[in-house]
Amino acid sequence: MTQFKTETDWLISEVRKGRLSRRAFLGRSAALGVALSLGEGLYSQARAATPKKGGHMRLAMGHGATSDTLDPATLTNGLQWTAAYGVANTLTEIAPNGQLIGSLATEWSASPDARVWTFKLRDGVSFHNGKTMDAEDVIASINYHRGDDSKSVGKPLLATVTDIRADGPNVVVIELAAGNADFPYNFGDAIFGIYPAKDGTIDWRSGGTGGYILKTEKAGQLYEFERNPNFWNSDAAAHADTVSLMSITDPAARTNALMTGEVDCIDKIEPKTVALLARRPDMIVEEGAGPLHYTFPMLTKTAPFDNGHLRQALKYALNREELVEKVLFGHGVVGNDHPIGPSYRYHAGDIEQISYDPDKAKFHMEKSGLGDVTLNLSAADAAFAGALDAAVLYQASAKAAGININVVREANDGYWSDVWQKKPWTASYWGGYATEDTMFSTGFAADAAWNDTQWDHARFNELMVAARAELDEARRAEMYRDMQVILRDEGGAVTPMFANDIHARTENIAHGELSWIRGFDGRRILDRWWMV
Structure with missing residues (x-):
């Protein structure tokens, strides 16, 4: 970071904290060589992003199930994480x-x-x-x-x-x-x-030490909060007086709640509705690229998905570019059957990309020795926006490779408790993590609660432990590259795409710089956003 950017960022932060007047800001920015017109613009942006205390914040998320609790050991979806960050x-x-x-x-x-x-x-x-x-x-x-x-x-x-x-x-x-x-x-x-x-x-x-005290809890449906009067960080976070955080898993209902003014912000915008919302002058659509990725995990210890050739056949039988175009509407990039996307430090962008190849799919299907089988793929839009459409597209591309997929349409409610990790092949998503080790340890360690492919691979396990402790950057990068290759070639998750996180808000709600490590500002929207 340049010295100029460091100093201008500091000036902007001082304005946002109310410590610097317009005159003082323009004087100091001029001393840095900033033109008056640009200085005025920077000052206006800083003032617009100045947190304001008070008001009632209403948020709706496409997550949640009636089996949810706020037990920190069982936080499995975005609604739970967002509520948990509010109270602790x-x-x-x-x-x-x-x-x-x-x-x-x-x-x-x-x-x-x-x-x-x-x-x-x-x-x-x-x-x-x-x-x-x-x-x-x-x-x-x-x-x-x-x-x-x-x-x-x-x-x-x-x-x-x-x-x-x-x-x-x-x-x-x-x-x-x-x-x-x-x-x-x-x-x-x-x-x-x-x-x-x-x-x-x-x-x-x-409750913990968080900025909000939970007043009402309807498990997986509604959480209502009041600002904690004894919050240690009250000057910088937890700006709204009260917050309603609700689950609306149906994408159309969630979008309608925003458009009719029932809520101030929603997450998991369907890519196909982005253009519609963006045309409305009273709506603000924002998106960013992070570690969010969509998957079709197979239970690798459950027949027939314990067959490595079957798994490879299914990877070559999917037209990933078609999913990015028709499900994400271009709001993302293709995946390569591992969870380390372009936003990660050790993303191995040089390894060969698996692409749609019906001939290779047929080859591996024949090698599997399974004959003419029909494979059930369970999906619901609770998994991700457009998951059912993605499953149907998968069914069509696999048919051209001679593979029969039966799409099982599951209910949204109870999907995470009754379908994911219960049925052999499902649609799923991962919000991702800040580091490769956290992603691998949470989703691919043999005894991990969220190991949704039942993955247990000796060499992969050795590399995971070794890379975690390796302080030499080059060696560490090589180990993480090897792990990505192993998952691409042998793993049980088909990872067709990395999706941009997209949310939409009205002009009644505002924020500062956004985090895209997970949706809803890294799930910390309760702390970081405010009403205007």
């Missing part, structure tokens, strides 16, 4: 610019081998129940995911932890069996929200 803070946080910053941890450091990590905690932070946060609460919140009987989605991320202890009331020390250069990134995920310790576990039902 994490040790770290990924800022919109992608940098890792402190939240409940003010600083952290590692031993030279990245095996021992020390986190210093913020002083004087209160939980919703009035208790002051200390190291024991942090330890209990992390250990909640570590027990032998834990089914937490965060358990694989803590598999190498050998010891966790307090060094005084505001310092936590964590020792690992092997180094992990990206370890602090894990603690920015909603599953690692910090809650008060109680009776050897945590009391997550009483």
